[in-house]
Amino acid sequence: MKKNEKKQEWRFAVANKEALIGCGLVIINFVWWYGFAYGLGSKPPEEYTYVLGFPAWIFFSLILGTLVMFFLVFLVVKFLLTDIPLEDEEESNEEDEVMNL
Amino acid sequence: MKWGVITPLLILLAIVFVVGMWSSRKLDKSEGFLSDYFLGSREFGGLLLAMTMVATYASASSFLGGPGAAYSIGFGWVLLAMTQVATGYFVLLILGKKFAIIARRYNAITFIDFLKERYKSTAVVLISAVSIIVFLFSAMAAQWVGGAYLIQSLTGVSYIGALFIFTIAVLIYVIVGGFRAVVVTDAVQGIIMLVGTLLLLVGVIIAGGGLSNLFADLTAINPNLISPFGADGNLTAAYVSSYWILVGVGVVALPQIAVRAMSYKDSKSMHRAILIGTVVVGTIMLSMHLIGVFARPIMPGIEVADQVIPLIALEVLPPWLAGILLAAPLAAIMSTVDSLLLMVSSSVVKDVYINYVKPDASIKQVKSVSMGVTAIVGIVAFLLAISPPDLLIFLNLFAIGGLESAFMWPMILGLYWKYANKSGALASMVTGLGSYIAIHYYNQAYGDLLGVHTVTVPVFLSLIVFVVFSLLFKEKAYEFPTQNIRKGA
Numbered sequence: 001m002k003k004n005e006k007k008q009e010w011r012f013a014v015a016n017k018e019a020l021i022g023c024g025l026v027i028i029n030f031v032w033w034y035g036f037a038y039g040l041g042s043k044p045p046e047e048y049t050y051v052l053g054f055p056a057w058i059f060f061s062l063i064l065g066t067l068v069m070f071f072l073v074f075l076v077v078k079f080l081l082t083d084i085p086l087e088d089e090e091e092s093n094e095e096d097e098v099m100n101l
Numbered sequence: 102m103k104w105g106v107i108t109p110l111l112i113l114l115a116i117v118f119v120v121g122m123w124s125s126r127k128l129d130k131s132e133g134f135l136s137d138y139f140l141g142s143r144e145f146g147g148l149l150l151a152m153t154m155v156a157t158y159a160s161a162s163s164f165l166g167g168p169g170a171a172y173s174i175g176f177g178w179v180l181l182a183m184t185q186v187a188t189g190y191f192v193l194l195i196l197g198k199k200f201a202i203i204a205r206r207y208n209a210i211t212f213i214d215f216l217k218e219r220y221k222s223t224a225v226v227l228i229s230a231v232s233i234i235v236f237l238f239s240a241m242a243a244q245w246v247g248g249a250y251l252i253q254s255l256t257g258v259s260y261i262g263a264l265f266i267f268t269i270a271v272l273i274y275v276i277v278g279g280f281r282a283v284v285v286t287d288a289v290q291g292i293i294m295l296v297g298t299l300l301l302l303v304g305v306i307i308a309g310g311g312l313s314n315l316f317a318d319l320t321a322i323n324p325n326l327i328s329p330f331g332a333d334g335n336l337t338a339a340y341v342s343s344y345w346i347l348v349g350v351g352v353v354a355l356p357q358i359a360v361r362a363m364s365y366k367d368s369k370s371m372h373r374a375i376l377i378g379t380v381v382v383g384t385i386m387l388s389m390h391l392i393g394v395f396a397r398p399i400m401p402g403i404e405v406a407d408q409v410i411p412l413i414a415l416e417v418l419p420p421w422l423a424g425i426l427l428a429a430p431l432a433a434i435m436s437t438v439d440s441l442l443l444m445v446s447s448s449v450v451k452d453v454y455i456n457y458v459k460p461d462a463s464i465k466q467v468k469s470v471s472m473g474v475t476a477i478v479g480i481v482a483f484l485l486a487i488s489p490p491d492l493l494i495f496l497n498l499f500a501i502g503g504l505e506s507a508f509m510w511p512m513i514l515g516l517y518w519k520y521a522n523k524s525g526a527l528a529s530m531v532t533g534l535g536s537y538i539a540i541h542y543y544n545q546a547y548g549d550l551l552g553v554h555t556v557t558v559p560v561f562l563s564l565i566v567f568v569v570f571s572l573l574f575k576e577k578a579y580e581f582p583t584q585n586i587r588k589g590a
Contacts, residue, residue: 012581015199019517022194026187026350030342037180037329038338045324053312055327058176062183066383073190073379081375083368086201088584 014082021080029069036061105420106255106427113293113428114270120286136210143205143364145284147373150365152291153284154374155381156436157357158188159294160244163386164430165251168393169406175319175326175397177336179390184341186386187349188358189379193371195353196362199516201371204363206585212356212444212508213452215363218586219515219579222523223457228530230452232507233356234445238482240500241441245486247407248434254411255427261487267435268483275439275479276472280364283439290432295381297426301414302388305395308417318398326397343553346560351505354512357444442482446475502541502556506533509560510567518571519578525571533563 041048041057051059136143145153163185171178200215207218213233217226245267252263275283309315319326330336352358365371389410396403396413403409410430414423450471455462462470507530514521536559544555551558 011202012199015197015202016517018197019195019199022191022197025194026191026345029187030345033180033183034338034342041329045320045328048327050313050316053316055176055316057329058179058327062176062179062387066183066186066387069186069190070380070383073376076190077372077376081368081372083372084198086198086367087205088202 011084014084018081021076025069025072025076028072029065032065032068033061036065106415106424109421109424109428110252110255110431113290113432116286116289118270118273120282120289123282123285143366145365145370147365147370148377149284149288150361150370150374151377151381152288153436153440154192154358154361154378155189155385156287156291156294156433157361157440158185158352158355158437159291159382159385159433160247160437164294164389164433165247165407165410167386168389168396169409171390171393172397172403172409173406174331174336175323175328175394177329177331177341179387179394180329181336181341181344182386182390183383184344184347184349186379186383187345188352189382190375191350192353192358193362193375193378195350195513196359196516198368198371200359200362201365203516203581206582208585208587209363211447211451212360213448216511216515216526217452217456219521220511220523220526222527225511225523225526225530226452226456228527228534229508229511230448232504232530232534233448236500236503237357237441237445237448238478241438241445242482242485243500244434244438244441245482248431248438249486250407251411251427251431251434254408255424264483264486268479271435271438271442272476272479275442276475280443283436283443284361284364286439287436290436291381293425293428293432294385294430297428298385298388298392300422301410301418301426302392304417304422305392305399305413309395309399315395315398319394322398322401326394337552339552340549340554343557347502347505347554347556351501351509351556351560354505354508355501356448356504356508357440359508359512360444360447442475442479445478446471449474449478502554502559503534503537505556506537506559506563509533510564514567514571519580520571520575521567521579522571522574522576524574525567525569528570529563529567532566533559536562 037057039057040060041055045055048055048057050056054063167178167182171182203209204215207214209215209218213226213229216229245264248267248271249260249264252258252267253260256263258266306312306315309318316327323332325332325334328334329338329341365374392413393409396409400409400413400416403412411427414426418426450467454470454474455467459466510529510533511521511526515526537555540550540558541555543550549555
């Protein structure tokens with residue numbers, strides 16, 4: 001039972017860390033989105049500068065911002081997420097069955 | 102009858118039908134009917150998981166209402182729509198592996214199974230079941246209306262006729278195939294949506310004479326169209342940002358999405374789904390809403406916003422290609438409806454019927470009740486959709502916000518806070534729902550409270566209430582079972 005609990009804690013620690021990564025991603029996403037949209041887009045539309053055919057705020061916030069998120073998610077999936085089993089292992093069940101007897 | 106447009110649509114329906122049949126044959130062989138009908142036996146891989154989440158989430162508002170709003174409001178609405186990119190990674194990372202592990206130990210098949218086992222409270226289960234049934238039902242009716250409008254505008258058959266075709270198509274494969282059929286057809290429909298959207302975007306940019314032409318034309322119509330503040334200049338940063346809660350992070354609490362977060366096979370599937378889901382949802386949302394804005398200079402004067410996408414597709418593309426493209430919004434609607442339908446009927450069957458009406462029902466009874474309830478729910482939605490309310494998108498958003506206000510914290514704190522208990526959950530759900538409905542009517546009468554979307558205040562209120570009540574009626578710290586609850590004790 002002790003061993004079992006330790007294993008549970010280990011997997012939950014991984015899950016908790018990944019949930020925090022999710023929060024981190026959302027914050028980066030929001031700051032980038034908000035910063036470029038209202039940082040570059042708040043002046044009158046006549047004064048906009050254009051990047052690759054798009055007004056700068058649209059290019060940086062909407063188009064580049066989306067691509068940056070794709071890339072960040074790629075990095076997170078590739079390097080930060082851990083492959084853990086989702087099923088509980090059989091041996092721990094056997095232990096418990098012995099205990100229940 | 103426009104056969105060039107109708108043929109691709111018929112092919113889509115045929116594919117969907119075949120998939121439903123194929124899935125039902127698998128259903129016969131599987132051992133646990135409930136777990137397979139409502140959850141597909143937890144065996145979905147990365148691509149299927151990503152596509153079913155995207156397709157469930159992307160609905161009539163993504164393909165009709167949203168781009169229509171972008172058409173009349175301009176880039177401010179595109180900015181607002183892009184808050185949805187977060188759904189691609191956030192749901193799976195936040196509910197994450199912990200939800201998947203716990204759901205297995207609890208033998209949870211529905212979203213409510215989790216709440217039931219975590220809080221052990223009949224009141225929590227009943228309130229959840231009722232709010233799922235009521236809110237998802239209204240969301241579903243809105244989609245039903247959208248689907249029928251779309252079929253009507255494409256084929257020229259009457260609204261009732263279109264509604265009938267739509268109902269039959271959806272009912273057949275949901276009733277026969279269950280969750281597996283829904284997920285597999287979602288994947289097919291997700292791919293159609295992705296490809297269709299990209300083709301239409303290219304078509305629109307070419308028809309508009311290139312980007313610089315389009316932006317020059319938009320500025321000539323109204324310079325505010327290319328600003329983040331909307332055509333009238335009254336789309337505030339606070340209001341647009343509050344959509345991060347409604348259609349960004351709040352999506353975690355939608356039962357039809359959360360249930361998918363416990364249906365995957367292993368960690369690898371989840372990792373792949375995060376990447377695929379983010380890319381697909383980001384691409385579809387960005388492209389659809391760009392199409393909506395760019396349609397403005399090409400076809401000025403469209404009055405019914407929901408018709409922007411069908412009309413622009415028929416305008417800029419040859420009919421057969423338009424037919425394929427317009428299968429995309431139909432696919433989006435069908436894939437949302439099928440999931441909602443299954444969610445509503447699983448709440449009725451699993452959470453109410455088996456829990457409280459007939460706990461010792463035989464497999465055969467459960468089978469026929471499941472299919473019967475699914476059919477009845479579908480038929481009632483059909484009847485309600487006959488004289489539909491006008492504002493598709495708002496009816497849909499009403500349901501989404503209501504569910505988020507109710508379930509956000511019972512779900513998240515239930516997973517991550519050991520002092521979360523039934524008093525907190527119950528108080529939080531009642532507060533969330535009550536304040537959502539109250540603020541909804543306040544906002545309709547007096548304008549948005551604090552200048553933000555209705556969902557914002559209830560989400561914070563229900564958090565505070567949750568924590569206060571959990572500590573006030575404190576129970577000892579909750580420990581998740583260390584093994585499957587059927588094997589333990």
